[in-house]
Amino acid sequence: MATEAEARKLVVSVSPHARGDETVGRIMWSVNLALLPAFIMSVYYFGPRAIYVTGLCILAAVLSEHIYQTSLKKPTTIGDGSAFLTGLLLGLNLPPSVPFYVPIVGSVVAIIITKLLFGGLGYNVFNPALIGRAFLLISFPKLMTIWFAPTAKFVAMDAMTTATPLGILKEEGIVKLMEIFGDKTDLYMSLLVGNRAGSLGETSVIALLIGAAFLFYRGYITWHVPVPFLATVGLMAWVFGGEGYFTGDPVIHLLSGGLMLGAFFMATDYVTCPSIRKGQIIFGIGCGVITMLIRLKGGFPEGVMFAILLMNCFSPLIDRSFKPKMFGAVKEQKA
Amino acid sequence: MSKAATFDRGIHPKYNKELASGKSISQANPPQRIVVPVSQHIGAPAKVEVNIGDEVKKGQVIGSATGFVSSPVHSSISGKVVAIADFTTSAGRMVQSIVIESDGKDESVEFKENPDYMSLSADEIKNIVKDAGIVGMGGAAFPTNVKLSPPKEKPIDAVIINGAECEPYLTADHRLMAERPNEVVEGLKIIMKSLGVKEGYIGIEENKPDAIEAMRSAVAGESIEVWPLEVKYPQGAEKMLIKAIKGREVPTKGLPMDVGVVVQNVGTAIAVYEAVRFGKPLIERVVTITGNGINEPANMMIRVGTLMSDVIEQCGGLVEGAVKVISGGPMMGFAQWTLDVPVVKGTSGILVLSEDEYVSSDDYSACIRCGSCIDVCPMGLNPSILSIYAEKGFYEDAKENNLFDCFECGSCAFVCPAKRPMVQFMRLAKSQVKP
Numbered sequence: 160m161a162t163e164a165e166a167r168k169l170v171v172s173v174s175p176h177a178r179g180d181e182t183v184g185r186i187m188w189s190v191n192l193a194l195l196p197a198f199i200m201s202v203y204y205f206g207p208r209a210i211y212v213t214g215l216c217i218l219a220a221v222l223s224e225h226i227y228q229t230s231l232k233k234p235t236t237i238g239d240g241s242a243f244l245t246g247l248l249l250g251l252n253l254p255p256s257v258p259f260y261v262p263i264v265g266s267v268v269a270i271i272i273t274k275l276l277f278g279g280l281g282y283n284v285f286n287p288a289l290i291g292r293a294f295l296l297i298s299f300p301k302l303m304t305i306w307f308a309p310t311a312k313f314v315a316m317d318a319m320t321t322a323t324p325l326g327i328l329k330e331e332g333i334v335k336l337m338e339i340f341g342d343k344t345d346l347y348m349s350l351l352v353g354n355r356a357g358s359l360g361e362t363s364v365i366a367l368l369i370g371a372a373f374l375f376y377r378g379y380i381t382w383h384v385p386v387p388f389l390a391t392v393g394l395m396a397w398v399f400g401g402e403g404y405f406t407g408d409p410v411i412h413l414l415s416g417g418l419m420l421g422a423f424f425m426a427t428d429y430v431t432c433p434s435i436r437k438g439q440i441i442f443g444i445g446c447g448v449i450t451m452l453i454r455l456k457g458g459f460p461e462g463v464m465f466a467i468l469l470m471n472c473f474s475p476l477i478d479r480s481f482k483p484k485m486f487g488a489v490k491e492q493k494a
Numbered sequence: 495m496s497k498a499a500t501f502d503r504g505i506h507p508k509y510n511k512e513l514a515s516g517k518s519i520s521q522a523n524p525p526q527r528i529v530v531p532v533s534q535h536i537g538a539p540a541k542v543e544v545n546i547g548d549e550v551k552k553g554q555v556i557g558s559a560t561g562f563v564s565s566p567v568h569s570s571i572s573g574k575v576v577a578i579a580d581f582t583t584s585a586g587r588m589v590q591s592i593v594i595e596s597d598g599k600d601e602s603v604e605f606k607e608n609p610d611y612m613s614l615s616a617d618e619i620k621n622i623v624k625d626a627g628i629v630g631m632g633g634a635a636f637p638t639n640v641k642l643s644p645p646k647e648k649p650i651d652a653v654i655i656n657g658a659e660c661e662p663y664l665t666a667d668h669r670l671m672a673e674r675p676n677e678v679v680e681g682l683k684i685i686m687k688s689l690g691v692k693e694g695y696i697g698i699e700e701n702k703p704d705a706i707e708a709m710r711s712a713v714a715g716e717s718i719e720v721w722p723l724e725v726k727y728p729q730g731a732e733k734m735l736i737k738a739i740k741g742r743e744v745p746t747k748g749l750p751m752d753v754g755v756v757v758q759n760v761g762t763a764i765a766v767y768e769a770v771r772f773g774k775p776l777i778e779r780v781v782t783i784t785g786n787g788i789n790e791p792a793n794m795m796i797r798v799g800t801l802m803s804d805v806i807e808q809c810g811g812l813v814e815g816a817v818k819v820i821s822g823g824p825m826m827g828f829a830q831w832t833l834d835v836p837v838v839k840g841t842s843g844i845l846v847l848s849e850d851e852y853v854s855s856d857d858y859s860a861c862i863r864c865g866s867c868i869d870v871c872p873m874g875l876n877p878s879i880l881s882i883y884a885e886k887g888f889y890e891d892a893k894e895n896n897l898f899d900c901f902e903c904g905s906c907a908f909v910c911p912a913k914r915p916m917v918q919f920m921r922l923a924k925s926q927v928k929p
Contacts, residue, residue, distance in 0.1 A: 169819055173855070174907075175824060176820055176824040177507050177825060178907070181866070182913070185911070281863070434868060483875065485746065486502075486873045
């Protein structure tokens with residue numbers, strides 16, 4: 160009777176009493192896993208430096224989250240994989256040659272300033288890894304723009320500095336770019352597999368697409384952000400990227416820079432992009448427009464990072480402007 | 495109609511229907527004691543019509559309706575009134591209740607039969623339904639006669655019998671349709687007659703093929719269609735069911751009658767038939783007792799007022815390590831802190847979860863705005879932002895974002911990766927602002 164129920168210590172909690180299997184940790188670790196192909200390719204092209212830089216980023220990110228939270232006597236959340244992910248993303252966004260303090264400073268800024276000071280995962284306004292990278296680019300402009308040809312992995316680094324494809328495109332034009340890579344097909348192939356200078360994890364488009372396909376398959380990302388983002392970049396590259404209108408090469412713009420990494424893994428960050436699907440399309444288009452403005456007209460060769468960060472600012476506004484289509488919102492229908 | 499009808503969004507939880515879906519409806523032992531709350535329905539509580547010490551018979555009115563939206567209550571056994579006091583109900587509230595001790599004779603008052611029931615007038619039917627204390631038996635317990643009395647400016651052209659039974663685990667409606675399809679049809683015909691409606695529908699989720707088959711045979715020759723529905727939660731919510739079958743959206747803050755439809759549960763249809771044909775008031779109902787935490791899952795015909803502890807005992811008791819007892823289904827049911835609560839007219843199930851079925855909802859984290867809840871909300875709300883508003887105390891903002899269109903189906907909480915108590919947030923906000 161009553162005593163029986165009490166003795167059994169029945170749990171009383173609010174409905175629903177059934178829950179799905181999805182957890183924040185499962186999602187974050189899945190994204191980490193999805194970045195594994197890109198990481199492997201970075202090790203293949205850039206050698207032990209890739210492990211060193213990325214490892215430092217991850218270590219610094221996880222440690223700063225753990226130390227911050229335990230010193231404030233809060234439960235540590237490093238198990239949910241989001242600090243690991245921030246470190247991994249930051250690492251994949253750095254040039255291979257940075258000295259040890261650059262990854263550490265970047266991770267601390269990403270985790271403590273961008274995420275934890277705003278209240279932790281869910282409350283951050285900006286993508287932590289991208290703020291970390293932006294901070295580094297502004298603080299160490301020289302170190303952050305030294306690029307290496309992938310063949311440099313076992314050679315003395317300073318012998319092989321080069322520019323990224325986007326850098327060459329901006330400074331010297333498309334003819335020179337073709338010259339360096341051979342012909343158009345060679346250029347496209349190099350960009351696809353990742354045999355080119357750039358940030359550690361951004362170069363191999365194939366590897367990034369494999370990871371993205373996994374995330375699509377698991378339902379963790381949808382087309383609403385990346386597709387409009389890529390389509391806008393492609394369209395603007397074609398229309399405005401050439402000598403005259405409609406003569407640009409969209410493929411070069413789509414396959415180079417941090418676009419694939421940004422479009423599939425950072426613009427899609429749940430916390431900092433809009434959560435309503437219609438809004439996500441606007442967000443993606445905005446990212447594409449700003450990326451191309453910077454690439455074609457701005458002072459930097461690459462604009463993905465600033466594009467996503469600027470659009471992050473608009474996410475709350477976009478979410479307020481678009482409401483999901485409510486059931487029964489229609490005016491009374493004829494019976 | 496090759497593709498099963500459905501609504502937009504929704505979720506696919508584990509159904510676990512097989513625990514009880516094969517169990518024929520059995521008759522529970524007449525209880526030794528019943529506790530009959532005077533409020534088992536939406537609306538004004540019934541007024542107690544007996545005193546302590548009174549002898550009552552089965553089917554006797556012991557509480558009378560006190561208004562239009564109200565319902566009488568009857569004794570489900572014969573015996574003596576031993577107490578009239580506040581008792582805990584399965585929804586967790588204290589409600590004035592009449593306690594009756596059985597005399598073991600199970601004597602019944604005389605029920606007024608109507609062999610020629612289809613010749614009764616609409617008003618006669620409504621009065622019988624009201625006097626029989628019939629309320630919606632799917633869970634909400636809205637007085638049925640009120641649904642049968644729409645205002646003149648709301649013409650009704652269709653009646654839908656809700657056989658979706660979208661709550662996981664529950665199989666009571668399934669068994670009723672499989673075992674007593676003709677009574678469901680007769681009940682539906684009576685309801686259609688009282689509303690002057692020509693179109694009748696029976697919506698059943700596709701995971702009950704035997705029920706669909708039985709109902710199809712039973713409707714042969716009638717102007718009633720059986721519609722298989724996609725297996726998706728909350729398919730059995732009134733608004734979702736109407737959308738699936740009639741393609742009409744009940745307007746926000748509106749009722750099914752605003753789109754010309756009346757929806758009744760399977761059990762309610764049978765109760766209507768029994769009341770009109772045999773004069774039997776609503777004193778018993780089929781309850782699914784299920785879950786891995788109960789020794790012998792069953793579908794049982796149980797007298798209203800029977801204590802849950804009594805029912806559980808008849809089903810072999812709880813297994814060692816049963817952790818949660820729920821009145822209703824796992825999505826919208828109420829967890830119980832005591833088993834001494836009565837089965838009432840709206841009790842569709844008693845679900846006992848074992849340790850391996852139990853999911854703790856103690857720990858949750860901040861919303862990561864993944865948007866999963868937006869993708870599944872059948873009402874097209876933004877549960878994410880509503881939960882954040884509720885959490886931060888911005889109740890007016892929640893209201894402006896259509897808080898009151900939420901019917902607490904729990905789909906958002908089901909999919910939430912941060913395990914946020916979404917339904918609790920909605921209830922909190924609703925309790926803090928006026929609709």
